[in-house]
Structures are given as structure tokens and as C-alpha cells.
Amino acid sequence: MDKNIKDITYNEEEKSLRFFLKDRPIVVYAPSDIGENYEMTKVSTTPSRRLKLDWVYGYRGKDCRSNLYFLPTGEMVYFVAALVVLYNPEEQSQRHYAEHTDDVKSLAIHPDNMTIATGQCAGHNGMEKRPHIRVWHTVSLHTQAVIGLNDFELSVCCLSFGKADGSLLVAIDEAPDQTISVWDWQKGENGHKITETKCSVGTIVAVEFHPLSRNTIVTCGKSHIAFWSLKVNGTLYKRMGIFDSRLEPEYVTCINFVENRHVITGDSNGSLALWMWGTNKISKYGARVHHGSVFCICVTKDGNYITGGGKDGRLVGFDWDLQPTGVVTKIKEHFGGISMISEGRFDQILIGTTRNCILLGILGRQFQPIVLGHSDEVWALSPHPNIPQFATAGYDRVLRLWDSMSHTILWSKDIEEQAQSICYTRDGTCVVVGCLDGEWMVFDVQTRELLGEYIDGKEPIQVITFSPDGTSVAMGSRNSQIYIYQVSDGGTKYSKVGRCSGHSSSVTHLDWANDNQTLRSNSADYELLFWNAGTCCQIPQSSIARDVEWATNTCTITFTTVGIWPENADGTDVNCCDKSHDAELLVTGDDFGKVKLYSYPTSQPRSLCHSYGGHSSHVTGVNFLYDDSRIISIGGNDTAVLQWTVS
Known part of the structure; x- marks a missing residue:
């Protein structure tokens, strides 16, 4: 007999659930120990543990300005994604307006x-x-x-x-x-x-x-x-405002006020203009003081001002009469151009950059980064298997390793390719990065050395995961193939075993079983398939795999994740999920910028959860750290990396 909750059906004879994603029927089989007593109408309650936003990594400087200031509280204020951050660099503390x-x-x-x-x-x-x-x-x-x-x-x-x-x-x-x-x-x-x-x-x-x-x-x-x-x-x-025809710029890019009276502007020609109080005409003009646009003008306490170049990365000092003071500072090229300048404590200057970094320093000296972030879509996230660290990468071609305890970047590396996926080896000594063009690379975590480059197809490597014993790795591609490699020499050598063919669309999620042989996979068209990784053959009957013990649960379409799908889900609602190591919690990231925490297994339809905002874009990755004390989530377009404590 079938039991129905709207479009979800439980077949008691087969011990299977049937539901729909974008009008496509999905069948998942209950494990034997659950299937006999499964009640579809039972309500799955919210978990007793909750999340609290602990730290926000990143800053929005690539396309926003006038968004970095120092406050009397000793904090600097800025924003990224849907969050406003109040950060005290001396105390290494953050508060968040959410x-x-x-x-x-x-x-x-x-x-x-x-x-x-x-x-x-x-x-x-x-x-x-x-x-x-x-x-x-x-x-x-x-x-x-x-x-x-x-x-x-x-x-x-x-x-x-x-x-x-x-x-x-x-x-x-x-x-x-x-x-x-x-x-x-x-x-x-x-x-x-x-x-x-x-x-x-x-x-x-x-x-x-x-x-x-x-x-x-x-x-x-x-x-x-x-x-x-x-x-x-x-x-x-x-x-x-009236321009001399030969001076009219494509954009007037920034405004400030000299001596609290006269208006000073910067423009896309790299020039400055002084507009006398009460007039709409230029009284003084400084031609091409920057190469490229002047993105910001900071008037200092002494009445002078500092201009910042969005392309040339230079800070240039002027007095109130538009005369150069001779003080020029150039920030390092990899930080990007200067999008915002404001005064900090004493003689310190805060700089926001077009590559989403915040620098702190003194004019005429070297500026140091105090906030670093990705500057393009972030798609790749992997927690370290043994310590409180994690790795991220994205379309900005930068691989970053982070320490969750000190809230710092351990190192960054330009990998020269746009990244789609990443995974630590099981001993944590290497990271494997999958790229948009089918290439994947292996890096030594300690030395940052590139240990190997491989290529499988011409489509993005969507997902990478190692077997529990670390001797095999599976890679899912947008070309619908799963590539299996044997791993040796501590994660530095890779030998192809074969490829699993059978999906009709892009492979999106992969899980290894504890037996180090069985794989399950999801695709963009909502398939759930099972594989023998040793032979690269599909397991034709899904019911055979109902009692397999899975090392991870990152596949969003499984029996233990049925409850994460909202009513009338179209399949794209939930992008990612992860099971805690103690198998008590499941966390998901969705297209609406939400991070949600469920009790695990999440096998009851429309299970109850705790929901958290902060991201302003689709959440592209979410993972528990090795000890389940924290969760890391990444946003796609918002470029933010958020760290949550579990309590």
C-alpha cells in the first residue's frame, strides 16, 4: 500500500520513497533498519544545536565604494554579501549587522x-x-x-x-x-x-x-x-556642472569637500577638478594625476587630501590648492586598484581595493593586508581532514588556505586557472583543484609547489572526493563522466583506473562508501546512480545499495536527505549539503542565500530546520570542519566566505 503526502509516495512493499523534482520522478530506497518502521507522516524536529555567525571573510570593493570607515568604537565598518562587518583589528574581533x-x-x-x-x-x-x-x-x-x-x-x-x-x-x-x-x-x-x-x-x-x-x-x-x-x-x-569641452570626462567618479567648502572631484581620465563653493564651474584642474580613474578622494585632518587610483594602485597626496605634496605610495599589484581611502587611528590610512582586500598603513610606507577575500565567484571549498583549516578557490584563479581559529589566510597562490572544485587528500598534505577547462592540479600544502597537472575532458571538474582510505579519488565532470584514479605516494601520484559513464547530465555530487569501492552520484538532471569504482561499472539496481554505509553525505538526492527539499522544489533549490562526522546534523546551502541546519538523517519529507541568512547569492559550498565545531559556507557571486560555530 502506498502512503501519500501530496506528491511524495512511500511504497511499503519496496521500502522506497518516490518524489518529484521539476516533474521528474525520483526513487530512493530506505535502509533495511529504517524501512520496516518508516512513517512518512512523522515530523522531524529541528536539531537542539544551532549555528552562530563567527567570522566573515571578505570585503566588497570590486564594484562598490564609500564603504570603509573607522569608528570611535575602535572598529572599522564595511560590507560584503548581505552583512555589515564591524571589525576591530587590534582585538581581532568582529561583530555583524545581519x-x-x-x-x-x-x-x-x-x-x-x-x-x-x-x-x-x-x-x-x-x-x-x-x-x-x-x-x-x-x-x-x-x-x-x-x-x-x-x-x-x-x-x-x-x-x-x-x-x-x-x-x-x-x-x-x-x-x-x-x-x-x-x-x-x-x-x-x-x-x-x-x-x-x-x-x-x-x-x-x-x-x-x-x-x-x-x-x-x-x-x-x-x-x-x-x-x-x-x-x-x-x-x-x-x-x-559646466566643463570645458576639452576636459569633459566619460565619468566623474568621486566627490569630496576641501576646507568643508569647495567641491573636489576625480574622474575617469585620472584628473582632479576643484569647483568653488556656490558655483557650477571648474576653478582649478589637475590633469591626469592617475593612470585610469580616480576612484576616491580622502580629505585628511590637516586639510590635505589623498587620491586613489583604481587602475594604477597609487595614493597621491595633495594640499588644499591642488598642489602635489610629493607623497606617493603604490600598493602591490596583486591587491588590485584602490577603490576606497579613509583615515584610521592616529596617522593610519585604510584602503579598500578592487580585488576585495582591505589594507592598513601609513602614507609613504608599505601597506599591510588585514582583510583578504576572493574577487570573483567562489565555487571550491574543502575542510582539512585533521586540523581546523580549510581551502577555497574560485574564478579569480586564487587558491587560499585559511585557519579557522586565528581567522587568517595561511597562504594564497595564483593558480592561473579558474577553479570549480577542490579537495584535500586524506592525510591533508596535498590539495587537488579542479578547473573549468577539465584540467586538475595537485599542490603540496606546505610548499605550495605544483606536484602534477592532469586533464579529463574539456568541461569543468565539478566535484572531487577521495575514498576513506585515501587510495582512490573520484572526479565528476560537467561532461557527465566520473573519472577514477588510484592514488599513491602520499597523494602525489595518480594513475587512471577508468571512467564511469551513465549519467545524462553534469555530475554534481559524489559520495564514497566505507568499503572504498562503492560510489553514489547525483547529476544536474536529478539522477541518483551507484557505481563499482574498481570496475567503473554502474550498479544497475539501486535497491542493492540500500544498506551501504556511506563515509559522507554530500549528495543532495538520497533517502537520508529527502527532507531538505521544499514543496514544489525544482531541483536547483538546494545546491550542497554535508553530514557532520558524528552523523547527528546535516547542513545545506541553497539558491536563496540560506544556510540550513537539520537533524540527521533527514528522511522525513519537509523536515524542520534552523535557517540562517548572510549570503546574498547562491550558496555554492558548505562543510563541517574536521571536529564538527564549525561550518564553513561560500557564496558564489557574493564572493564571501562565512564561518559558523555549532553549539
């Missing part, structure tokens, strides 16, 4: 230096889909106002508090018809919109209230600078 539901795109500091406004882009569903602004306090992390839930279309890309008393807030909506709006944010829980108007100019990349005028706002962007006046009746009046 109320956003998708990418944070803008940040502004109130004149009191304790209140912050952050703007986000549209999210995934329901209320979360609406872009908005959150105003919050840096000590308590308490949200003071949520602004514009029904007013913004795409993304709040620029923000600025009024410099007088901070009661006004100006925002730019990154919609096709960009709009500028001014808010009295302290009126009610959702603020009061004073005015809104279409900008009627090209793309806006920066907005600032003038420090000496409550009613003057400056914007800049594609081929323009605009001076806005907020009238008593709430309307905005605009005057466009």
Missing part, C-alpha cells in the same frame, strides 16, 4: 559617527524582495528605521546623511530611470520621504550632502556633476 536580506550596496556614516545607514538591492521573495535602507546604531546594532520598502525599484546604490544634524538622508535608486530621494529618517519607524525626482542624467556613482549647507546635494556619474538645491516646498532644483 538584518539585510540581500546584497548591501551602500553605506553612510551619520555626523555622530555612531549611526549608520546601509542600503540593499532587491532580494528573493516577499518582503525580502524589496530594496530598502536600514538605519542602525553601531554599539547596540539596534535597527532605528527601515526606509523605503515600497519606494525603491532595484537597488539603493548611494547614500549620504546631511552633515548639519544628520536628520536628512539622500538616496539614489539604481533603477533604469535613476531617482534621487530625500528623507527625514527620524520621523516614525519608516521615515518620511520629503521629495523624490528622476535624475534625468546618466548613471550616478556618488552622492553627498554639502557640509556647510543643509539644502545642497552633489551627485556625479556618467558625463556629469550636478548641484541640487532642496527648496522649502520640498522640490529639488538642479544645476549641472
